[in-house]
Amino acid sequence: MSRIDVLVDRDGTLTRAAVLTDGRLTDLHIDRADKPSLLGHVFLGRVERIVSGIDAAFVELGGGVSGFLVAADVRHPSDADNPDGRPRQKTGRIGALLRTGQPVLVQVKADATASKGPSLTMDVTLPGRFLIHAPFGRSVAVSKRLGAGPERAGLGLRVQRLATGSGWIVRAGAAVAGDDRLAAESETLHLLWRGIRDAAESATAPSPLHAGPSAPVRALIEQGAAPASILVDDESMARRLAGWCADHAPDLLPLIERHKAPPRLFDLRDLDSAIADLLDTRVELPRGGSLVIEPTEALTVVDVNAGERGNPLDVNLDAAAEIARQLRLRNVGGIVVVDFVNMRSRGDAERVLAALHEAVDGDPVQTQVYGMSKLGLVELTRARRGSPLAALLTP
Numbered sequence: 001m002s003r004i005d006v007l008v009d010r011d012g013t014l015t016r017a018a019v020l021t022d023g024r025l026t027d028l029h030i031d032r033a034d035k036p037s038l039l040g041h042v043f044l045g046r047v048e049r050i051v052s053g054i055d056a057a058f059v060e061l062g063g064g065v066s067g068f069l070v071a072a073d074v075r076h077p078s079d080a081d082n083p084d085g086r087p088r089q090k091t092g093r094i095g096a097l098l099r100t101g102q103p104v105l106v107q108v109k110a111d112a113t114a115s116k117g118p119s120l121t122m123d124v125t126l127p128g129r130f131l132i133h134a135p136f137g138r139s140v141a142v143s144k145r146l147g148a149g150p151e152r153a154g155l156g157l158r159v160q161r162l163a164t165g166s167g168w169i170v171r172a173g174a175a176v177a178g179d180d181r182l183a184a185e186s187e188t189l190h191l192l193w194r195g196i197r198d199a200a201e202s203a204t205a206p207s208p209l210h211a212g213p214s215a216p217v218r219a220l221i222e223q224g225a226a227p228a229s230i231l232v233d234d235e236s237m238a239r240r241l242a243g244w245c246a247d248h249a250p251d252l253l254p255l256i257e258r259h260k261a262p263p264r265l266f267d268l269r270d271l272d273s274a275i276a277d278l279l280d281t282r283v284e285l286p287r288g289g290s291l292v293i294e295p296t297e298a299l300t301v302v303d304v305n306a307g308e309r310g311n312p313l314d315v316n317l318d319a320a321a322e323i324a325r326q327l328r329l330r331n332v333g334g335i336v337v338v339d340f341v342n343m344r345s346r347g348d349a350e351r352v353l354a355a356l357h358e359a360v361d362g363d364p365v366q367t368q369v370y371g372m373s374k375l376g377l378v379e380l381t382r383a384r385r386g387s388p389l390a391a392l393l394t395p
Contacts, residue, residue: 004227008216008241009265010234014392017219018271019227025274027222028329029215030392038065038108038118039386040127040212042196045120046205047102055094059106059120062206066117069106073121074098075136103205108212110333110384119384124196126189127213129224129249130174130182131159133189135197137167145172145361158182164190173224181251188248216241220252222364230255233265278329278389285322289315289341293326295390299335302326312341316352324359327367333384340376353378 005020013034019027031037038061045059048066055071071094098104110119126133140160146152159170162179163186174182196210203209213221216237220230230252232238238258245253259265266272277283283291288310292303304319306312323338338356343349353372360367366383 004223004225006216006219006223006227006230007265007269007271008219008230008232008234008237010237011266015215015237016266016275017216018266018269019219019223020269023269025269025271025329026325027219028275028278028389029218029222030389031215032392035387035392037111037386038212039111040108041208042105042107042124042210043067044200044203044205044207044209045104045106047098047100047104050095050098050100052095057094057098058117059104060206061106061118062208065112067106067108067120068117069098069104069120069122070094071097073109073123075122105200105209111387113384124193125169126192127221128171128185128189129221130171130177131163131185131189132169132171133165133186133193134167134169135165135190135193139166140168140170142170143172143174146175151175159186162186165193171224176225185248214240217244220245220249226252227255229257231257231259231265233259233261275393278326279393283322283326285310285315285318287311287314287318289318291319291322291326293330295332295388299337300332302336302338304338304340306341310341312343313348313351316340316343316348317355320352320355321359323356324363324367327360327380327382328363328365330389331386332388333365333382336380336382338378338380340372340378342376349376356380 002021007018007020009016013032015031017029018025043061045061045067048058048060050057057069059067059069061067074094074097104122105124106120106122107124108118109121112118123134123136140156140163142152142156146155155170155175158179159168159174159182162183168186199209230241232241235258238256242253242256245256281293283293285291288307290305290307292305294301302323304316306315319340327336340352343352349372353369356378357369360369360380365385368381370379372378
């Protein structure tokens with residue numbers, strides 16, 4: 001079994017949470033104090049303007065910030081008739097669903113970009129390590145990573161029996177969680193939702209209701225299983241993280257350890273160098289060859305180079321695993337096009353495509369892999385969540 005360690009430090013305006021798997025950086029979560037993320041925040045917003053031509057609305061969130069809400073993410077009383085209680089696709093109906101000046105409960109599902117404000121949804125979700133509470137839903141949905149066998153169905157029934165309230169998404173880590181942990185987490189998330197709902201009833205729009213998880217909390221949530229250690233180099237951060245664990249993950253509380261410099265915490269594993277490498281366009285592969293990762297305004301292009309004596313199949317298999325890792329660490333979102341090295345047979349191409357599917361399967365951000373063209377091109381889409389790493393590290 002792999003060893004997972006979480007290291008949390010403060011570097012100027014940055015709060016950084018690094019996840020290491022067997023000593024190698026596999027996940028990186030960063031908050032920037034001078035450019036705070038709104039991802040996961042819940043607001044009682046106010047509809048500013050409806051744009052019927054694009055079937056969307058601008059929603060005022062307060063503090064001079066407005067978000068973008070499309071019709072597909074609007075809730076309506078008729079949604080209660082849906083089997084799972086989630087919003088239906090509502091093309092061309094934004095004007096019938098919302099009115100200017102109306103207060104609306106919304107959550108930020110993607111941070112603002114250079115050309116657009118935060119993307120919003122009215123379908124609020126509250127994530128935990130094992131469960132995600134979707135309070136407007138009525139069903140229990142189980143992660144596809146757990147396959148389609150009887151164990152997956154049994155887990156869904158177990159959560160349905162244990163969970164408080166309705167509307168649950170079962171994460172892969174729930175498969176190894178005991179009944180007491182699942183029940184406790186569902187109760188905590190359900191109470192959190194009730195607090196948000198009650199606050200919304202007494203608030204005046206626009207008002208913030210709930211902050212999304214911080215970088216250290218995101219690192220713990222996305223891992224699911226308990227790490228071997230949680231090292232924190234700042235006393236106030238350690239206290240806040242311990243407070244969150246006491247409420248949400250008491251089994252992690254004994255793992256939090258305060259690191260006192262020198263040396264600096266990230267120097268222990270040379271993480272500053274590893275993070276600096278993530279800003280480079282070139283990534284070396286273990287058996288020869290390399291990746292060149294070029295972000296553009298419309299998409300991200302990844303070119304796989306075989307090198308002088310690289311075997312095409314070996315290079316492409318190495319590339320598939322490294323591409324998945326780089327997308328996570330760089331927080332790449334949107335369309336990604338990969339130009340693999342040309343291979344001799346269709347069977348080799350299928351092996352590479354299968355390896356890429358497997359590599360992105362563990363990504364907590366929804367990632368879709370499409371087929372490979374005759375030229376060796378593969379298209380991926382990865383949901384946009386938060387800011388790209390390069391934007392966070394650029395002054």
